[in-house]
Amino acid sequence: MLKKMQILSLASLLAVVTMTHAEELPILSGVGGNFTAIDTDGQEIEFTSFKDKVVLLSFGYTNCADICPFTLGYLKMIYSKLSPEEQQHVRVLFSTVDPEYDTPEHLKAFLAYFNKDFIGLTGSQEQVDKIASLFHAEYQAISAPKSVETKHVRRINEKEVESGKSDKTTLFNHSIMIYLIDQQGRTRSVDYTGTPGDELISKIRQLINEQA
Amino acid sequence: MYSYKAKKFSVTFAVLYCIAISGEAFASPKSYLERSNINERIEYAISLNSIASTLMNWYGSLLTTNNLQAGNRNFNNTNIRFSSKNHSREEHRSTYPEQITGIQITNADLKKQDLPGQYQFEVEVLITFMQSKKYQTKVINEVFLFQISDSSRPEIRKITRLSSKPENDTTDSNPASAFQHEYYKSREIAYAWLAYMDGANSMGSQINIDHWLDSANYSVKIGSFELDERLVYSLQKRNQHLGKGGHLLRSVTANKIEGKPNHFELDLIIDWKGTTSDGKPSLAKINQLIQYKLQDDGSLMVLAINEKHLLPDMEPWQKLLC
Incomplete structure (x- = not known):
């Protein structure tokens, strides 16, 4: 029993030492800010409503x-x-870059394929442009508007369309960044799918544990 | 390699040759960006910027007035401070060729000395000058000993010539035509402005700030935080929002404003590192567009500054689009 307690104490000490040495993530000045959007429940939201949450x-x-x-x-x-x-x-x-196609309902069904907790953001073109601009994210159309039949696109889920009508979309390229945002709404890290999972999880935990 | 705890530090600007050609500024050295103590970073940034501004003023003042463009007649009215009457501007000027038509800084190395506020700047320059109606060149290595007082205005204690090597080739055209008064004036202004923003109030006189602090417009966009007021108010609010830190110039481009004689725009990219008001580390990549007029007496009148914060450069993939 005593030996177990010693091991636990040592493990706790190591954890404290590791946390002490973890580099504090810097605030990236001018990356992000408040915005409004339509969420996947069709509600208009402000980004400030995610205060006290760590956001990816x-x-x-x-x-x-x-x-x-x-x-x-x-x-x-x-x-x-x-x-x-x-x-x-x-x-x-x-956040969609194609708000015309990505309605709240369609976005919700798309995201549910990955995790039902994930939240989609859409809205007017102006709203979507503002979100991208605040985060310095880029995107641009790489096809003529609504020129590509979606049956030719490898899709996660199909959008419901009126029978007899063909479903067409625009193709885009866009930034691949994943923004890690703290509980005060400040961007603290920019990552992507190449970031080792443990590294990103460690950053998320650091921000969860920060004093609000 | 670098430890700030040691009294001496050395920052080598090994890429300055390329920098001088491409319009880049003194590089933001890695050691600066890694420096953890905020006060050390601010001291370093102020020292580098105020010394660099003085150095730009000095080399700009060596260029002969024949090259000046209309309206910029008084570039040579240097207000560089020398610490001793025995070492006057004229005395130092006499050690350079007379008809200098271009100066290109090809290497520079800043070292902090043991005495408080004392810095040594070793510089290598390629000087082009007219002699016997031909352009000739000379490589000069010299060391400037600077003293920065409490008010952070540097004065030159001594200039020591290490070597001076004439090059053999002569040409009919000026090989350093890009490195003339406007080149040095724009950098003198940029470095002095950055030092002023970091708290070196005395550097304001270098850029005539009393004449435009209350009249120039300063718009700032930091995410959704935006300001658009007279400079004197915007600067205060902007600095409160940003927190404590130091600005280092990464690149500078000077453009003439078409249709307006003696009007210019400086396009600056600046690295900032510091801490927010709640003590969190913070990084910024800042773009400033400074519109100014050079008046007939050579003094500077800033008309407007537009600032926006960009995505800091951290990872090579961050600009990828898929």
Whole structure:
């Protein structure tokens, strides 16, 4: 029993030492800020409503055949490695770059494929542009507007369309960054799917444990 | 390699040759960005910027007035401070060729000395000058000993010539045409402004700040935090928002404003590292556009400054689009 306690004490001490030596994530000045958007429940929200939560934010669109499923799969893995209590402190946001196609309902069904807790952000083109601009995220259309039939796109989920109508989309390229935002709404790190999972989880835990 | 705890520190600007050509500024050395103590970083940034501004003023003042463009007649009105009457500007000027048509800084190395506020700046310059109606060049290595007082205004204690090697080739055209008065004036202004922003109030006189602090417009965009007021108010609010830290110039480009004689725009990229008001470490990559006019008496009148914060450069993949 005594030996077990000694081992536990040593482990606790090591944990404290490790935490002490963990480098504090810097605030990235001018990256992010407050904005409004329509969430996947169709409600207008302000980003400040995520105060006291650690936020992981990425950009993309539901007809993205390349990086978006990969990024969301990565975030699904990261989120699943957090304890239920830690998950309570974390919100995963996905802001579309194609608000015309990505309605709240469609975005919700798309994200549910990865995790039903994930929240999609859409809205007017102006709102979406503002979010991208605040985070210095870039995107641009790489096809003519609504020129590609979605049946030719490798999609996660199909959008419901009126029968007899063809479903067409625009293709985009976009930034691949995952923004890690603290409980005060300040961007503290920029990561991507190449960031080792343990490293990103460690950063998330650092921000969860920060004094609000 | 570098330890601030040691009394001496050395920052080698090994890439300055390329920097001088491309319009970049004195590099933000890695050691600066890694420095953890905020007060040390501020001291370093102020020292480097105020010394660099003085050095730009000095080399700009060596260029002959024949090259001056209309309206910029008084570039040579240097207000560099020398610590001793025995070492006057004229005395030092006499050690350089007379008709200097271009000066290119090819290497520089700043070292802090043992005495408080004392710095040594070793500089290598390629000087182009006219002699017998031909352009000739000379490589000069010299050391400036600077003393920064409490008010952070540097004065030159001594200039020591280490070597002076004439090059053999002569040409009919000026090989250093890009490194003339505007080049040095723009950098003198940029470095002095950064030192002033970090708290070196005395550097304000270098850029005539009393004449425009209350009239120039200063717009700032830091995420969703935005200001658009007279400079004197915006600067105070902006610094409160940003916190304590030091600015280092990464690049500078000077452009003439078309249709307006003697009007220029400086395009600066600046690295900032510091701490917020609640003590959190903070990083910024700042773009400032400074519109100014050089008046007939050579003094500076800043008209407007537009600042926006960019995504700091941290990872090579961050600009990737998929």
